[in-house]
Amino acid sequence: MSAEPKDQPSGKLWGGRFDRAPDEIFYQFQRSFSFDRRLLPYELAVDRVWAGALVSAGILSIEEMRDTLTALDKIADRAANEYAWLGGSPAEDVHHFVETALVEYLGALGYKLHTGRSRNELVATDFRMFVMESAGEMRATVAGMIAALVGQAEKAMGIPMPGMTHMQHAQPILFSHFLLAHAEAFFRDMQRLDAAEAMADACPMGSGALAGCALDIDRGAIARELGFSRPTANSLDAASDRDFALDYLYALSVIATHLSRLAEDFVLFASQEFGFIILPDEFSTGSSLMPQKKNPDAWELLRGKTGRVTASLHTLLTTLKGLPSSYQRDLQEDKEPVFAAHDQAIAMLTIAAGAVAATRPNEARMREAASDPALLATEAAHYLVRKGAPFRQAHEIVGQIVREAERAGKPFSQLPMETLHKFSPLFAADFYDALNLESALAGPDVEGGTAPDRVRGAIAAAKERLATLERKS
Numbered sequence: 461m462s463a464e465p466k467d468q469p470s471g472k473l474w475g476g477r478f479d480r481a482p483d484e485i486f487y488q489f490q491r492s493f494s495f496d497r498r499l500l501p502y503e504l505a506v507d508r509v510w511a512g513a514l515v516s517a518g519i520l521s522i523e524e525m526r527d528t529l530t531a532l533d534k535i536a537d538r539a540a541n542e543y544a545w546l547g548g549s550p551a552e553d554v555h556h557f558v559e560t561a562l563v564e565y566l567g568a569l570g571y572k573l574h575t576g577r578s579r580n581e582l583v584a585t586d587f588r589m590f591v592m593e594s595a596g597e598m599r600a601t602v603a604g605m606i607a608a609l610v611g612q613a614e615k616a617m618g619i620p621m622p623g624m625t626h627m628q629h630a631q632p633i634l635f636s637h638f639l640l641a642h643a644e645a646f647f648r649d650m651q652r653l654d655a656a657e658a659m660a661d662a663c664p665m666g667s668g669a670l671a672g673c674a675l676d677i678d679r680g681a682i683a684r685e686l687g688f689s690r691p692t693a694n695s696l697d698a699a700s701d702r703d704f705a706l707d708y709l710y711a712l713s714v715i716a717t718h719l720s721r722l723a724e725d726f727v728l729f730a731s732q733e734f735g736f737i738i739l740p741d742e743f744s745t746g747s748s749l750m751p752q753k754k755n756p757d758a759w760e761l762l763r764g765k766t767g768r769v770t771a772s773l774h775t776l777l778t779t780l781k782g783l784p785s786s787y788q789r790d791l792q793e794d795k796e797p798v799f800a801a802h803d804q805a806i807a808m809l810t811i812a813a814g815a816v817a818a819t820r821p822n823e824a825r826m827r828e829a830a831s832d833p834a835l836l837a838t839e840a841a842h843y844l845v846r847k848g849a850p851f852r853q854a855h856e857i858v859g860q861i862v863r864e865a866e867r868a869g870k871p872f873s874q875l876p877m878e879t880l881h882k883f884s885p886l887f888a889a890d891f892y893d894a895l896n897l898e899s900a901l902a903g904p905d906v907e908g909g910t911a912p913d914r915v916r917g918a919i920a921a922a923k924e925r926l927a928t929l930e931r932k933s
């Protein structure tokens with residue numbers, strides 16, 4: 461069974477050297493239109509510029525170019541408004557789709573646009589344009605995520621929480637400091653997105669199938685007209701380079717990983733054991749069995765969906781590994797992972813930003829947990845250091861009094877002076893006053909520290925950085 465009788469070769473982009481039409485099942489197997497039709501707007505943009513280039517190269521007359529441009533506009537219009545036309549098309553890929561439609565509108569002239577070019581450079585160009593535009597959309601969405609974290613940090617300013625390492629109480633910090641830590645990760649993502657966009661910013665058009673174009677064209681002008689800052693440097697490389705897609709997928713994988721880590725914190729903080737945050741109804745679900753339950757499903761799904769995004773990077777790396785130079789049909793597998801990861805990351809960031817903004821901190825619970833005297837042990841060591849003890853010795857002494865307090869069944873900050881003196885003569889009455897949450901929080905008064913004034917400064921700085929990023933885009 462064949463897709464088409466051999467006497468209708470005009471419907472295909474190739475076929476002259478073939479005796480028989482392709483196997484129907486194989487023909488369907490090798491089609492990419494179901495997903496690469498997403499590249500149609502970029503394909504049409506390239507077509508418009510190429511029509512102009514063909515005039516300069518003496519292939520199209522001005523009138524033929526005008527007719528071609530009009531037909532391209534009609535195709536854009538019809539594709540946007542008539543879903544079934546696009547959805548029901550039997551085209552092999554987006555390039556075939558446009559050529560078929562051009563021939564429908566222009567007759568034989570429709571075939572002229574493909575002069576001097578190859579689908580290999582077309583698909584690479586379309587895909588680069590997609591990545592450049594998508595990186596911009598992603599940056600705006602990441603900015604929304606940062607704004608949600610910074611907004612929450614501003615609202616919650618002043619709430620202490622136990623800072624943890626190894627999931628053990630370590631030193632008190634501000635809840636806002638914790639939120640800004642996550643914001644910082646997303647700021648770095650912005651730079652990774654910039655880098656991926658810069659990597660995509662070179663135009664393959666004029667590379668031909670692999671060797672370059674034999675027509676008299678101005679590759680620099682074509683690149684600029686399409687919004688690229690330069691043409692690619694080597695035609696063979698241009699046909700097979702997908703580094704820009706890898707870089708974009710890496711940036712998305714890191715974003716998803718950041719979301720997953722934030723999710724883990726929020727899932728824990730929402731548990732009864734922590735109780736640091738109150739889950740918003742809008743981003744939670746209940747149990748069909750247990751009436752009391754409010755579950756952090758938004759965060760769990762964010763954590764769970766991360767694998768899809770990181771898997772996309774792995775998929776493309778695996779596709780590229782072992783490919784010989786220049787275009788190979790394996791490269792058709794490059795688009796779906798990128799489209800899927802892009803859509804997934806946009807959805808994830810949107811949900812996460814909404815959930816962060818709607819979450820309420822449980823101030824009483826966090827303050828209570830932050831008041832665990834164990835969190836002040838570092839402060840106690842600093843107290844002895846101020847009295848002249850070397851830090852290593854101070855650390856040892858405080859360790860001993862913590863153990864003694866554990867034995868006595870009370871916090872070390874409540875041990876009587878005579879007990880403390882058994883460990884060091886440096887302890888004095890001011891020890892008890894020195895040990896408080898406020899002074900512990902105020903201690904790390906350095907750039908990037910959790911001292912309240914520093915955190916206030918960091919919030920203001922984060923807002924300024926966001927505004928600068930917005931002005932740039």
Ligand code: ARG
Nearest residue numbers: 492496553579580583791792
């Ligand atoms: N659909 C193809 C892709 O996405 C377009 C390029 C086809 N080129 C070729 N030589 N068969 O990669």
